Amino acid sequence: MKAFAELIKTLDATNRTNTKVAALSNYFKDAPDPDKVWTIAILSHRRPSRAVNTTLLRQWASELAAIPLWLFEESYHIVGDLAETIALVIPEQHNKPSFEKPLSVVMEELIALKPLKEQQKKDYLLELWPQLDYYERFVFTKFITGGFRIGISQKLMTRALAQATGLDEDVLAYKLMGNWNPAEISFEDLVLKQKQADFLSKPYPFYLAYALEEEATALGSPEDWFMEHKWDGIRAQLIIRNNTLFVWSRGEELVTDSYPEFQALTEILPDGTVLDGEILPYPDGRIGSFNDLQKRLGRKTISKTLLQKIPVILKAYDLLEWQGDDIRTRPFQWRRKQLDTLVGPCAEIPDIPLQLSPVLEIESWEQAAKERDRSREVRSEGLMLKQRSSPYRVGRKKGDWWKWKVDPFTIDAVLTYAMRGHGRRSNLFTDYTFALWDRNEAGSPELVTFAKAYSGLSDAEFRKLDAWIRKNTLERFGPVRSVTPYHVFEIAFEGIARSKRHKSGVATRFPRILRWRTDKKIEDANSLEELKMLIPD
Structure with missing residues (x-):
């Protein structure tokens, strides 16, 4: 586990592909075989399902850190990542021994944790969290939340594994596809051994x-x-x-x-x-x-x-x-x-x-x-x-x-809600909800939400809009703020269909911000009727 946490620390500290490949390759050369298998599984999205829900994780972490839950929640909204927040607020034990459990043992414990009662899960976490250093606690909590994403593609991981084993990269890509279980398969069977039966059901890399x-x-x-x-x-x-x-x-x-x-x-x-x-x-x-x-x-x-x-x-x-x-x-x-x-x-x-x-x-x-x-x-x-x-x-x-x-669909919409982003944008309001006019003849026009988007603006535009949102908040709903309807944006999306699950009656695919329409007032934004006219027959 310690070696894996050090690997993640190294990967997290660089944007250079060659440095990442070298770090992964060295890890695959030195790690125990069961840890290699679990590392391949983790980096190819074969993690165990979440053992504890995030509500309980937040409650237990705030309790262990001896801080009120509201303060933990505020910290979470600023940091933008639950695992990182927990890693930061939980104090480490003084003079604690080095944590020596292998990655494979930790993963087996997490699998065994899921069916346990709530108190048993709590006891396990409250005992283990303080034993870990910051990066070990961050990685471990990432496993629990089931959201382990560190910017390492399976292709990059496969390239590193090819360097470490001397096997052809395309052959490895083929071997790693399919329905294998990291808790049951050995590194020898998964990577090194050639077995014709293994290829019966496997697809080719796309x-x-x-x-x-x-x-x-x-x-x-x-x-x-x-x-x-x-x-x-x-x-x-x-x-x-x-x-x-x-x-x-x-x-x-x-x-x-x-x-x-x-x-x-x-x-x-x-x-x-x-x-x-x-x-x-x-x-x-x-x-x-x-x-x-x-x-x-x-x-x-x-x-x-x-x-x-x-x-x-x-x-x-x-x-x-x-x-x-x-x-x-x-x-x-x-x-x-x-x-x-x-x-x-x-x-x-x-x-x-x-x-x-x-x-x-x-x-x-x-x-x-x-x-x-x-x-x-x-x-x-x-x-x-x-x-x-x-x-x-x-x-x-x-x-x-x-x-x-084909060129995407576009529509002019009004910004109505905002929420803080994640990662490097966790201190800015960058996740937005947009609305269109419902000009129902039976009543006065109202804005009805239809899509969320968080990409398409420059860093300077995000900062400018963030400052405006903080000054023009109407209500707060946890991390979400409703804002004064004022700004119009051109929203692009790839597909559109009718939907009974949405208040607008419409679902859009891959919505994103195309541009900030500073030249338009909210009265100039499009209507739901105009949006629905884009739905193919």
Whole structure:
């Protein structure tokens, strides 16, 4: 545990990638094997579920620190991170012995802690917290809260592990995917040992595209590129090996049980097939909205009613394994031809949840731009541009695949609530709630909240707005402040759908601030009716 805390301290103190990789590599060379496995799990988001709720953590930490709860809460709002606040306020024991428990033992204790009674959990924490130094206590509490994020991507961690073991980075990325349990698997079995059975259900690391930010003409001749729509669903790999179906999301989650309609594909697709594609809602025989798909997400069992109401399909756009052979190094043009041969005939089979993502017949960038502009008509987010000669790479690489997204929706809204940010912005009000006018003829116009956003302004703008918020607060609701309606902002978002869960009746996807409209008064802000006019039919 001490070595892991020192590792986090080192990683937290630098922004240099090479320094982070070197620190991780040295750790993987020296740490005990069980600690290596848990470190891989922690850095690839396979942490145990939260053992204690945050309300109890705040109460117990304030009690141990001998400060009133209100003072702890004020400190928390200033610091912006619960684990860091607890690490700061709890006093350390004087002349305490060095904490020697390995990381793996601590993680096993946390797993065993979850089913215990509340008093037993409290006794464990009140005894352990003072034994730890600041960074050990910070890391340990991060484990408890289940929010361990330190700016280390799985790709960076995999690179360090490759340096420490001498194994190929792509091979390691493949090994670390899948449904393994850090409490049950050894470092030898997870990383070092080659076992063919381990690869039966595992997907390939996903190839990710960069957003196209320059003019498309800079890519050269359009003849060198395949173009298709960028579908707005869940990226997934569909695997059939040993006559068994596996479906993996891009988040490395095995979601086979969530999409039982795909089981029919085991009778159609040959063994040794891996497709890359997009899971899309398909109600009434046409592509639905992402809001439709959300009704299927996270469910282990799907009722017959839901299957009938929100069926899904896989829009296939790449073939990664064919007749049991890994074909990712083949040019995309070759893979696409094999995909067309494999999936094309499925269109003639009724009620099969598999379709090809059509390649667009486009001869000029001007024509491509026009097709991109009509993306929302076909429920897509824009275009995907894929180099004909490109292999299927690992992770995000520039040059061969680009996503050319359609311009976002925009609306002018009024700032109505604010809350302090997190991390380096924890002392500023940077998390905002925005509202639009509900101009109901039956009464006077009122502002109705519809979205939250916390990105899009410069540091100088955040500071300026923070000073204004402090002087123009109307009410306080814990960490949230309502403010005088005065400022108008242009809000951008990627998608929109009707929603019964929101007072506005509308849900937006990925809202963010586009610009501060200092040229507009609140009377000039848009209305809910105007927002709802953006919802696709």
